[in-house]
Amino acid sequence: MAVCRNYQHFLPLGNQFDHRTSVVLDLPNLLHFKYVDYLAENYCIKNMNSLKEAHIDISLDIDNSDWSTFRDSVLGLLNGISCAKRLYLSVPWYHDLSESKLHSLYEKYLKGHSTFKYFVDRVLMLCKRTHINKFRLNCVQSYDSNRIKRWIEFALLKGVSELDVFNSQFNSSVTQQIFVCATLVVLKLPGKFEMKLPESYFLPNLKFLQLKSGCFPKNFPLNRLMSVCPMLEDLVLGGRWGDDVKVINISSPTLINLTMNFITTSNYDRPRTDVLLDLPNLLYFNYEDILAIHYSMNLNSLVDARIRTALTGRRYDPDDESPQNFSDSMIELLKGVSSAKHLYLSGGLQALSFGEDKLPSFHLGEYKRFPSFNHLSCLDIDLSSQCGIWEHFLLAFLHSSPMLENLVIPGGLPASSFIYVSKSKSKSRSKICFWDGLKTPPSCLSSHLKTITIGSFHAQEYEELGVTKYFLKYGKVLTKLILYCKLKSEKEYTELKQLFKIGRLASKKCSLDLLNDDTT
Template sequence: MGSQSKPRAIIKDRISQLPEPVLCHILSLIPTKYAVRTSVLSKRWKKLRAFVPNIDLDDKHEHFSERNRDRNDYVHFAMFVDRVLSLLETDIHMFRLHCSIVEDFAPIEGWIRSAIGCNAVEFDLRIESFRNKIFQLPHSVFKYNKLVALKLNSNCLSYVPPESGCFPSLKFLHVTVCFPNNELVEKLFSCCPVLEDLTIDGVVGYDVLNFKISAPELKTLRIRLRLGALGIDGNNFSVNAPKLEKLDVTEVIFSNYNLESSKSIVNLYLIGGCSHHGFPKLSAPLLARISKVKNMYLSAFLLKGCSLPAFGNLKELKLVVRNRYHWELLTELLKRSPKLEHLILEHEHELCCTTFSDDEEEVEEYSTVYLGPQWNTPETVPICVSSHLKTITIRGFGGGYDEMEVTKYLLENGKVPNKMVIYSFVFFCGSEKLDKELVMFQSGSRTCQVEFF
C-alpha cells in the first residue's frame, strides 16, 4: 500500500453552487473592485457582477499608501467607475462613491445620474478636492423621489436646494462638515419633509454657527462636533422637531439648544469633551425642557453648578464621573429620579482635564492628585434607591475610597436590586482583595447578586 499513490480527494466548490441571489448578496458586502475580480473565476461569476445590489467605489482601494498616488490615479479610477456602471443590468440598493483625488467634477455628476437611473435608495458620497473648487450637489439628488438614505462628507460640497419638492422620501441624513458655513448647510437641514434620522458630524472653527433645523417627522438627532480651534463659545441650534424622541449630543464646547418642542423626547445623551465654564448655563435650560425623559446618559461635569429639574419619568441613568468631579451630583440625580430602575456609573480615569475660561488667569488644570473624599452619604435614602432600583452597573472601578463608599451605600440601601455588576479599571490589580471586601458589605436586597469583572 505504501508504494501505491492515493487518489486525490475531489474538492467541491460549494460557494459556486449557491443560488445566484445569495452570491450577489455576498459580493455586495465587499468593495466593488474585489467583486469585479471574481469575474475571472468562470462565465457564471462574470455574469453575476452585473447584478450586485451594492456598488462600493473608493479610489483608496487602489493603493496601499498615500505615497503611491499621482494625478493619473483619478483618470484610472474614473475609467474603472465608468466600466462598472456601464455593465449594470439591474436596479441597485446602495451607491457608495468615495473619491479623494478629484480633478474634474463633471464625471461625478454623470456617476450620480447613473445611480439614480438604477433606482438606488442609499447614497454615500465622499468627495474631496484640494483645488479650491466647489462642487454643487446636483438638483437631481434633491428631486430624486426614491432616495431614502443620504450620507455626505466633503470639503468642497455646497448645498443649494430647489425651492420646493426636495427629498420627498429621504428618512436618513448624515452630514459631515469641516469648518462649515451657515448659509451653505443650513438649508439642507430644513428641506426634508419626511426625515426621521439626522446626524451632523464634523469640525468647527472660530466662527459661531447658528443652525436652524426644521423637520416635522424627525425622531433622532445626533450632533458630534469637534474643535478645529479653541477659544470660541458654543454654537446655536434651533430645533423645530415636534416628534423628536432621541437627542444625542457629543461636543467639546457645548452649544446652546433651543428646542421649540421637546415633550416627545425620551432618550437624552449629553457628552462633553472637557470642562467648560459655559456648560451649566447651557445645559440647565435644556434639561429643564426635557425633564420627562426615560433614558439619560450624561457627563457629570456638564452638571457642575447646574440647577437640576425633577426627572419624574426617568427609568435608566448612565452617569460618567471623572476624577475630582462632584459625587454629590449622583446624590442629586437620585433624589430627583424617583422611578429610576437602572443605574450605570462610568468612572473615567484621565490624566488631565482643562477648564476653559474667558479669563486666561482662571484657566485651571485638573489632574489625578488626590484631594480627599468627595462622597458624602445622603441624610435620607432617595425613593428610587429604596423602592425602584433594580440593576446597578459600575464601570472603570479603581477601588478608590469614594468608589467603595458609593458601592457600599447603593448595595446596603437598595431594597429591590437583583443584580450589581462591577467592571474594574484596566490598571486595577486588586480584584481578589476587592472580592473579599464586597462580600463583607451587607445587602439590603436578599436576591441581589454581585458580579465583579
C-alpha cells in the same frame, strides 16, 4: 464552461481551483449569480437576460495573470452581467501588490490612463437598467469635480433610491440636482463637499439624511432644508459645522433619530451661540459638541439620549464680549433631555459648578435649578473627568430621578477633594466621607433603583467604599451591585467581599458581584 437552460442559481467558488484562462457561461434562466474567483483571462457570458442579482468578488493572480489584458477581462465580465437588477461588485486587485510591483505594472500598462475613472465610466456606460436602487461611490483620491458630478447625476437620472458618495478632498460642490430628486429615500454625503443649496429644492420621499465632513456656509438654511423633507425620520450631522455654523435650528414633526457629532472639529474658542430643536416626536438623540451658550429644545417623546460635551477655555458673547455662564448652559441642555428614559452623559458636567448657585449646596436639599427626570429609568454617567465634585453631580441626579432603576458608572469614581471641619472646638481638620453626612436619601433608592454597576473600582476608603456602602444601606429594592475590580488574587477578592459585610443592608435580596476588570 457551463451551459444549462434550467439553472436559476449559480455559485462557483473559484478559490477551489487553479487559475483559469476562460470562463464561458450560457444560462438564459439564471436569476442569482455569485462569482468568487481569480480574474480569468477571457469571459464569454451569453443569454443572462433573466438575471436579477449578481455578486462579483474577484482578485488578481499576481504571478499568473496577463496584466496587458486585465482591463478587457473585467469589462468582458461586466458586459455579460449587465442585465442584473442588483449588482454587488468587489475588484480589490491592488490590495495584494507591493509598492514596487504596483509601480512597475503602472509604468508598463496604466501610465497616462486613470484606471478608476475609466472603470467607473465603463461600468456606468454598460448599465442598461432604467432604475438604480443603490449607488455608492468612494473617492479616496482627488478627482475632477465635474466628473464626480456626472457620476452622481447619472444615478439621479436612473431614479436612484439610496445615494452614498464620499469624497476625500474639498475640490467640488455637490451637484444641486440631488436636492430636487423625488426618488431619493436615503442620502449620505459623508465626503468633503461644499454644501450649496439651489434656490428651490424638495425631497418628498427622503427618510434618511447624512451630512458629514462637508463645508457648510455660515448661514446654511438647515431648518428650511428640513421643511422640504416631509418624510424625514433620520438625520446625521457632523464635520466642520463647528467652524462655520453658529446657530443650529431644526424643526421637524417626523424626525425620530438625530445624531450631531461635532466635537472632533469644533472651534474650542468660539462655541455655538444657540441650539434650537423643536422635535416633538424624536425618540433617539446623540449629541457631541462643545457646550453651546444657549439651548432651547422640545423633545417630549425622547426615549434615549447620549450627550457628550466639552468646555471651551473662554466663553464670550459675540456682541458685548461679556463672560457667559457655564452652569446656565448645562442646565438648559439637561432640561432639554429631561424626558428621556435612558440617558448617557459624558464630559462637561463640571460646568454645573460655574454658576452662581454652586453644586456643593445640593447636599443641603437645594435643587431648585436642577431639572426633574421623571421618566428616567437608566442613567449611564461618566464621572471619570469630574474630579473633586462628582459626589454632588451624582446626588443631584439621584434626587431628581424618582423612577431610576439602573445606574451605570462605567469610568469609575474619581478621588474626592472635600475636607470637612470637625464640630469640636479644636482647630484640627478631619476628612469625613461625603456620604456619611447625608440625612435624607434620594427617593429612588427606597422605591425603584434595582441595579448599580461601577467600573474601575479600587476600594478607596473615603470615596468608593463610602458611596457603595451608602447604596447598600439605603437601597431597599436593590437586587444587584456590580463592581469591576482589578483583582490579582483570591485573597484580594475575599478581603474586598468582607468589607461590604460591615453594617446594615437595606435589601436582603441584594447580591454583590465582583468582576475582574481586564481593561487597561
